[in-house]
Amino acid sequence: MIPIAKPLLGKEEIDAVTEVLSSGMIAQGPKVEEFELAFSEYTGCEYAAAVNSGTAALHIALLAHGIGKGDEVITSPFSFIATANSILYTGAKPVFADIESDTYNIDPDRIQEKITPKTRAIMPVHLYGHPAGMKAIMEIADDNNLIVIEDACQSHGAECLGKKVGSFGTGAFSFYPTKNMTTSEGGMLTTDDKEIAEKAKMIRAHGSKVRYLHEMLGFNLRMTDIAAAIGLVQLGKLDGFTSARQKNAEILSAGLKEVNGIVPPITKTDCTHVFHQYTVRAEKRDQLASFLKEKEIGTGIHYPIPIHKQPVYRELEYRDSLPVSEKAAQEVLSIPVHPSLSRTDLQEIVEATKEFYVKN
């Protein structure tokens, strides 16, 4: 079976974890600080705060900006549910703006019409590793005095206008095992704002800077030194992982571009794509997925139900019609692109896809 995702962990990660375990200091400690410094440098941000998931990074980003009850945050309905849920956790309301049909990212032209006096922030998602339209989004944010929180959970190292994602506004990254780099579970908030960084670090630790002095309501959302030790090694390998993903994507696109029934992913000219997923628009999507499964090729649907259509959101009286997202949910299929694929794997994927459309 060719899996849809596979974390690449080696001896360096094992050694790094062993070192932390042997030290006996296994909670948040010096490795977390080292990882934060390395990650902030990597993204070109002044500060970073490590947490225990991407969801926590999004949640804390909103809280650190003071977003809560009575506020609205405009985001994409075509994402993993954590994006919108992080807004709900704060008591604020997620407001969905439809996506672009080519990048699957929030459509800047649809954002403006969703702005109300209650809007406090825009939360674009850099879906599949392709940056959202940050030029237009930052302009809208500036014109309307809105905060920007980037869901960069799928786009470590991706660039837009020569700047890394997560450095435009406040960034949130995930290090879940299927992501472009991992710490097992883990996340990171990035920012150039000292106050936001300090607040984020307090919120992750029960609202305290000084032990047993709690200045605000917080949570326990800390990262461990065990996770940070893995993260430090993975961060050193990230650019290598990314170029392998990009090369794999190139091979897949070269093989699939002539296939009738498939629309391969695009990369906009002012962007780099880090291919967290290689996602095509496919005719007879579900049949293709079953056919590939029979050929021992794993695929994924990211995502089969847009967030506003999820039962939990229906219950909250969401009745939006967001046709571009709803159509994408019926048609997208992610096929393997991860760094451990061999040439033969990639050829098999291309040949099997071609075979399907010849037969169907």
Ligand SMILES: *Cc1c(COP(=O)(O)O)cnc(C)c1O
């Ligand atoms: C993975 C992911 C998250 C959540 O990250 P976790 O580490 O799983 O909490 C949020 N948003 C997007 C777009 C993601 O892909």
